[in-house]
Amino acid sequence: MTNSQTPPRAADRMGGRAWGVLIVLCGAIFLEGIDVAMLNVALPSIRAELGLSTATLSGVVSAYVLGYGGFMLLGGRAADLYGRRRMFLGWLVVFLVFSGLGGFATEGWMLLLARFVTGVAAAFMTPAGLSIITTSFEEGPKRNKALLFYAGTGAGGFSLGLVIGGLLARIDWRWVFFTPVILSAVILVAALWLIKEPARQERGPRRLDFAGALTVTMAMLLIAYAVVRLEHPAQGWGWTVASFTGGVAALVTFVAVERRSPAPLVRLGILRSGPLVRANVSALLFAGSFFGFQFLVTLYLQELRGWSTLETSLALLAVGIDAILAPTLTPRLVARFGNTRLIFGGLVLAAVAYALFLPLGLDWTYAAMFPSMIILGLGFALAYGPLTIVATDGIAEEEQGLAGGLLYTAFQFGAALGLSAVTAVNVAALGDGSREAALGGFRAALVVPLVMAVLAAIVIASGRQRVSAKEARLASEEAIPVS
Numbered sequence: 001m002t003n004s005q006t007p008p009r010a011a012d013r014m015g016g017r018a019w020g021v022l023i024v025l026c027g028a029i030f031l032e033g034i035d036v037a038m039l040n041v042a043l044p045s046i047r048a049e050l051g052l053s054t055a056t057l058s059g060v061v062s063a064y065v066l067g068y069g070g071f072m073l074l075g076g077r078a079a080d081l082y083g084r085r086r087m088f089l090g091w092l093v094v095f096l097v098f099s100g101l102g103g104f105a106t107e108g109w110m111l112l113l114a115r116f117v118t119g120v121a122a123a124f125m126t127p128a129g130l131s132i133i134t135t136s137f138e139e140g141p142k143r144n145k146a147l148l149f150y151a152g153t154g155a156g157g158f159s160l161g162l163v164i165g166g167l168l169a170r171i172d173w174r175w176v177f178f179t180p181v182i183l184s185a186v187i188l189v190a191a192l193w194l195i196k197e198p199a200r201q202e203r204g205p206r207r208l209d210f211a212g213a214l215t216v217t218m219a220m221l222l223i224a225y226a227v228v229r230l231e232h233p234a235q236g237w238g239w240t241v242a243s244f245t246g247g248v249a250a251l252v253t254f255v256a257v258e259r260r261s262p263a264p265l266v267r268l269g270i271l272r273s274g275p276l277v278r279a280n281v282s283a284l285l286f287a288g289s290f291f292g293f294q295f296l297v298t299l300y301l302q303e304l305r306g307w308s309t310l311e312t313s314l315a316l317l318a319v320g321i322d323a324i325l326a327p328t329l330t331p332r333l334v335a336r337f338g339n340t341r342l343i344f345g346g347l348v349l350a351a352v353a354y355a356l357f358l359p360l361g362l363d364w365t366y367a368a369m370f371p372s373m374i375i376l377g378l379g380f381a382l383a384y385g386p387l388t389i390v391a392t393d394g395i396a397e398e399e400q401g402l403a404g405g406l407l408y409t410a411f412q413f414g415a416a417l418g419l420s421a422v423t424a425v426n427v428a429a430l431g432d433g434s435r436e437a438a439l440g441g442f443r444a445a446l447v448v449p450l451v452m453a454v455l456a457a458i459v460i461a462s463g464r465q466r467v468s469a470k471e472a473r474l475a476s477e478e479a480i481p482v483s
Contacts, residue, residue: 020194021136022146025129027187028092029150030157031180032122035099036064037161038168038176039115040298041309045173046111056108062228063112067119069412070221074213075124076405077265079131080398085195087401088128089188095121096184103177114177127404132195134392134400144334144389149327151385156323159316166313212265215254220409222247227413230420270399270406278463279343279391280410285456286347286383287411288418289449293354293376294319296422296449297369300360300442304435315366318373322381330385339386339393340463346383347457349375354450362439422448 040061047057079087095118102114133150137143168175226243258264271277294316301307301315333342353376357369391407392400426445430437 017194018137020190022133022149024187024190024194025133026150026153027183027190028088028125028129029154031095031183031187032126033154033157034161034164034183035118035122035180037158038165038179039064041162041165041313042169042173042176044309045169049173050106050108050111052108052111056112059108060111060115062225063116064119064122065228065412065416066221066224067116067121068123069119069224069409069416070217071120071123072127072409072412073216073220073266073402073405076127076131076401076403076408077213078124079128079401079404084128084132084135084401085191087124088132088195089191091121091124091128092184092188092191095125096181096188099177099184100181103174103181123408126408127401130388130392130404130408131400134395134404135397139393141331141335145327145331147388147392148330148334148385151388152323152326152330152381155326155380155384156320159320159323162313162316163310166308166310169309209257209261209263209265211257212254212261215250215257216265219247219250219254222250224413224416227416227420230417230424266402267399270395270402273394274463275390275393276395276403276406278459279387280406282343282347282383282456282459283387283391283407284410284414284417285452285459286350286387287414288421289350289354289452289456290376290380290418291415292418292422292452293357293446293449295419296426296442296445297357299426304362304438304442315369316373318370319377319380321374321377322384325378325381326385330381333382334386334389339390340460342386343383343390344457344460346379346381346386347453347460349379349382351450351453351457353379354446354453358443358446358450360439360443360446362435418449418452421452422446 043057043060046052046060052060075087075091098114098117098121102111102118105111105114130150133146134143137146164179165176168179222243226240226247229240229243254266255268258266258268297316298312301312302309307315330342337345353372356375357372360369388407392403395403422445425448426441429441429444
């Protein structure tokens with residue numbers, strides 16, 4: 001018995017070089033998470049020094065979303081076509097340079113440009129990094145362990161970024177841009193040494209589908225812009241509707257182009273995978289619920305309760321427990337219960353966390369908020385990594401970059417949609433501007449993350465029911481005696 005179990009366990013262990021590659025790639029996703037989080041908490045300091053208008057300040061965040069969401073699918077496919085290592089290293093350099101340029105900004109337009117290009121760089125770098133993992137580690141326990149470690153590191157980067165950003169903003173907000181430069185340089189040196197481009201097998205034309213790239217990028221940019229504009233209903237609905245309409249038209253054109261292309265940017269057949277589609281839809285809703293909740297809690301603590309940036313960051317730090325649980329506890333739970341059950345459990349816990357926060361008051365203590373924070377961190381640990389596994393499992397090696405691009409597009413659009421939805425509801429419910437009315441606005445907006453988490457759980461549960469029905473049918477067929 002013991003001898004039969006030893007070989008699989010030994011095969012599941014990762015060597016020193018494999019751990020080195022994984023740590024480098026985890027460093028990159030950590031960098032992406034910490035970069036976004038640090039900027040979010042430094043925005044008030046940036047506005048105070050540069051005298052930015054509210055529209056420009058919002059644009060600093062939106063510019064990154066537009067670059068990231070608009071070019072993610074193109075970035076994922078480019079990694080498959082032109083080399084994952086090449087795309088990862090090249091765009092890591094771009095990320096490094098433009099993050100540094102943001103730190104030297106003296107005008108709003110400089111920040112807008114720096115954040116847009118940084119977002120584009122992340123759109124190429126992130127799916128390339130994910131696909132390096134999924135193609136370097138064989139499908140099964142090794143890959144699951146690597147992906148869960150990777151997911152936990154990314155989430156930990158965001159959580160720690162909130163605290164680090166608060167500390168750096170008290171010194172000088174420009175360090176929020178310079179710190180990623182230092183981290184990028186370290187990751188770049190290590191990546192040049194550790195990451196090797198695997199031997200490629202030619203599987204058809206390696207040319208880029210320019211018509212598909214143009215139409216899908218236009219579609220993503222227009223839809224991302226329309227989602228961002230939902231945050232500002234007072235500015236009118238004309239441009240929002242026009243952007244959505246243009247985005248949908250570009251998306252329809254893209255589908256038509258891909259059907260006729262001999263080497264499509266996105267093979268539409270990949271969307272026939274039920275697990276992939278359910279994972280992406282759930283990821284979109286889950287990201288929307290999480291980022292919408294985090295945004296509302298930040299506003300509640302700072303604007304309604306008068307907490308400092310650092311106090312707010314520390315209050316949200318409990319959510320970062322997922323950075324510890326994801327690489328340690330989650331792999332064992334995946335092995336025992338499977339990815340789908342774990343995702344469903346994580347989404348249910350997230351919904352519970354949001355529901356517990358609904359009756360918030362003007363004088364809530366942190367002890368009253370803590371259950372939501374810790375339960376949400378646990379839910380994130382259960383759902384985030386397994387979603388990454390399901391979205392890439394069973395996908396051919398030459399399309400792993402595309403699968404990663406689809407997943408991170410879902411995460412990015414979900415985050416933008418969640419932020420815009422809670423902002424729109426909050427603004428609509430503000431009332432007369434009193435503290436009581438502001439509290440009512442927060443309570444109304446908190447329903448949005450709850451609804452999104454519940455919908456995500458329903459999507460995942462529908463997939464579980466289909467799997468169970470299929471298993472039951474196969475079992476019944478095996479039980480029929482053969483005459």
